[in-house]
Amino acid sequence: MEPKPFILDLTVADLENLLVTWGEPKFRARQIHRHVHVNLANDPAAMTDLPKSLRERLATDIAWSSLTLRRTLTCDDGQTRKALFGVPPLGHPAESVLMIYPERATVCVSSQSGCLMRCVFCATGRLGLLAQLTAGQIMEQVYWAERELRALRPPPPGGYKAHLLTNVVFMGMGEPFNNFDAWWTSVERLHDPKGYNLGARSFTVSTVGLVPGIRRLAEAPLPVNLAISLHAPNDTLRGELMPVNKAFPIADLLNATRDYITQTKRRVSFEYVLLEDKNDRPEHAEELGRLLRTQYPPEQTMLFHVNLIPWNPVPSAPLTRSHRERVLTFQRILESYRVPCTVRVERGTEIAAACGQLAGMTETTPDANPQTTPVTVVQLK
Ligand code: SAH
Numbered sequence: 149m150e151p152k153p154f155i156l157d158l159t160v161a162d163l164e165n166l167l168v169t170w171g172e173p174k175f176r177a178r179q180i181h182r183h184v185h186v187n188l189a190n191d192p193a194a195m196t197d198l199p200k201s202l203r204e205r206l207a208t209d210i211a212w213s214s215l216t217l218r219r220t221l222t223c224d225d226g227q228t229r230k231a232l233f234g235v236p237p238l239g240h241p242a243e244s245v246l247m248i249y250p251e252r253a254t255v256c257v258s259s260q261s262g263c264l265m266r267c268v269f270c271a272t273g274r275l276g277l278l279a280q281l282t283a284g285q286i287m288e289q290v291y292w293a294e295r296e297l298r299a300l301r302p303p304p305p306g307g308y309k310a311h312l313l314t315n316v317v318f319m320g321m322g323e324p325f326n327n328f329d330a331w332w333t334s335v336e337r338l339h340d341p342k343g344y345n346l347g348a349r350s351f352t353v354s355t356v357g358l359v360p361g362i363r364r365l366a367e368a369p370l371p372v373n374l375a376i377s378l379h380a381p382n383d384t385l386r387g388e389l390m391p392v393n394k395a396f397p398i399a400d401l402l403n404a405t406r407d408y409i410t411q412t413k414r415r416v417s418f419e420y421v422l423l424e425d426k427n428d429r430p431e432h433a434e435e436l437g438r439l440l441r442t443q444y445p446p447e448q449t450m451l452f453h454v455n456l457i458p459w460n461p462v463p464s465a466p467l468t469r470s471h472r473e474r475v476l477t478f479q480r481i482l483e484s485y486r487v488p489c490t491v492r493v494e495r496g497t498e499i500a501a502a503c504g505q506l507a508g509m510t511e512t513t514p515d516a517n518p519q520t521t522p523v524t525v526v527q528l529k
Pocket residue numbers: 267269270271318319320322323324354355356357375376377419420421457458459460461462503504505
């Protein structure tokens with residue numbers, strides 16, 4: 149039997165076509181679309197402006213969720229929430245992290261279950277690639293976060309007119325550019341002014357450095373933010389940390405980034421995870437400062453910055469998190485090269501929800517692939 153279509157994987161046109169085959173008027177598609185993407189309904193029974201027979205057909209012939217929510221964990225007084233989902237058909241893990249701040253709320257979503265890139269410092273890379281997510285499954289994580297937020301705040305009179313979530317970052321499990329089409333479709337649909345209507349600037353995608361993806365994004369019509377995982381100032385070191393460097397070495401990566409900046413006039417951020425004595429010494433900072441200075445003409449100074457990420461521990465990785473002092477020295481050196489530089493504020497380390505810690509904490513996932521490596525929650529000292 150064909151699996152039922154998942155509602156979030158259907159466009160308005162897909163819905164129209166389906167309704168026509170059911171003998172229903174096409175205009176119902178817009179009504180349903182509004183319920184799903186504006187009201188975030190996930191049960192047709194709530195769509196009381198539709199005829200009862202249509203609601204019943206929708207309930208039986210369409211899948212209203214795709215990911216299975218297995219567990220949620222919270223910390224920071226409920227302001228950080230992590231969801232572990234199972235991806236059908238085998239229940240591979242995918243995780244999302246909602247971070248609530250006084251003036252904004254950000255969700256970090258997965259684009260794949262596991263990851264092919266195998267960066268040595270990252271928990272997700274240990275899993276290998278388990279499953280590609282569909283656009284609808286990526287969107288479902290965003291809607292999970294939006295529903296969490298709505299549950300925390302009483303609805304205004306007349307119901308929610310706009311989303312409460314302000315940012316979506318594609319920094320969960322996976323490499324978005326290794327699932328480019330589905331990832332980009334999710335962005336376009338979440339952006340749809342007649343749907344969830346999230347502004348293009350609200351999205352940030354992080355890539356391991358897949359040059360074809362960067363070039364493709366430069367041509368894309370929506371100005372989403374781009375972050376690039378650099379993590380080392382030379383190919384030898386980057387190659388040790390990130391196998392992808394063999395395919396796309398630093399020179400190619402920086403060329404593509406420069407073209408991207410020239411073409412889009414948009415600011416790019418370079419992520420740099422700090423590992424004690426591996427890539428965090430003053431000479432690494434000097435080398436990085438020189439590299440970025442020589443790569444970019446002075447008029448592009450303000451068009452990139454470096455985001456330093458103190459490494460979050462991953463079980464059995466033979467690495468150490470840089471001491472705070474090292475981080476600050478690194479930052480000072482970069483700034484002496486006039487490279488704008490920030491240190492990432494952390495959330496969720498104690499529930500293994502921080503950057504690079506997502507690996508499906510699988511001790512209670514019966515249908516998880518036996519090859520997945522269970523990762524336990526790591527407590528920071
Ligand atoms: N595949 C994308 C998204 C990965 S997660 C990419 O590679 O960019 C987002 C960021 O967290 C990346 O810069 C990634 O390198 C970094 N990261 C991975 N593991 C980490 C860890 N254990 N501690 C801190 N940052 C980590």
